[in-house]
Amino acid sequence: DAGVIQSPRHEVTEMGQEVTLRCKPISGHNSLFWYRQTMMRGLELLIYFNNNVPIDDSGMPEDRFSAKMPNASFSTLKIQPSEPRDSAVYFCASSPGGGNTEAFFGQGTRLTVV
Amino acid sequence: GQQVMQIPQYQHVQEGEDFTTYCNSSTTLSNIQWYKQRPGGHPVFLIQLVKSGEVKKQKRLTFQFGEAKKNSSLHITATQTTDVGTYFCAVHTPNDYKLSFGAGTTVTVRA
Numbered sequence: 001d002a003g004v005i006q007s008p009r010h011e012v013t014e015m016g017q018e019v020t021l022r023c024k025p026i027s028g029h030n031s032l033f034w035y036r037q038t039m040m041r042g043l044e045l046l047i048y049f050n051n052n053v054p055i056d057d058s059g060m061p062e063d064r065f066s067a068k069m070p071n072a073s074f075s076t077l078k079i080q081p082s083e084p085r086d087s088a089v090y091f092c093a094s095s096p097g098g099g100n101t102e103a104f105f106g107q108g109t110r111l112t113v114v
Numbered sequence: 115g116q117q118v119m120q121i122p123q124y125q126h127v128q129e130g131e132d133f134t135t136y137c138n139s140s141t142t143l144s145n146i147q148w149y150k151q152r153p154g155g156h157p158v159f160l161i162q163l164v165k166s167g168e169v170k171k172q173k174r175l176t177f178q179f180g181e182a183k184k185n186s187s188l189h190i191t192a193t194q195t196t197d198v199g200t201y202f203c204a205v206h207t208p209n210d211y212k213l214s215f216g217a218g219t220t221v222t223v224r225a
Binding site: 033045055102106 | 145147149156157158159162164202204206211212213214215217218
């Protein structure tokens, strides 16, 4: 298996533009997590899906952020409109599911909003 | 959600020395996981602890789960330059398996 695949690896966009980050989890994994990492705030959980259903989105910063998982093999995180403070590394991770399993992280998307 | 405090935030270690990083929770944990993130990389799973008082070793790394299952530690002996990175503890909430991470301990090594 290729592991968790995220695209793009790097994204530079202008303030106000829409940004879409993509994630393909490991096949057969039931849980998918989106995290944001910054120096100031560390590794923050934004949203968590189980069996394609959003279970907890309490970490989503505001309405500008939305996430979807239309099927078991694909998820998106969208920011509209983007702001400079959204600049961070965004990680997607998947796990087989349940509370006793490890999470496998993608390489991350480094987002810069100018 | 589940909150874990991780200390210290930074650890500067002389090559060959030992160090320990700690993870503490105010509530009893079902299990705890440890991850390592190399500079510029992504978090990679190291180990999971489940049982009260459990101790697991991976070469020079020793992981321990407290008797009350409220704290955990990672001890590295004879630190090497390959140990550079940030070490995170992570915990699941009991009912919905949300995985939350501590703030991490960033380790630098002086050769």
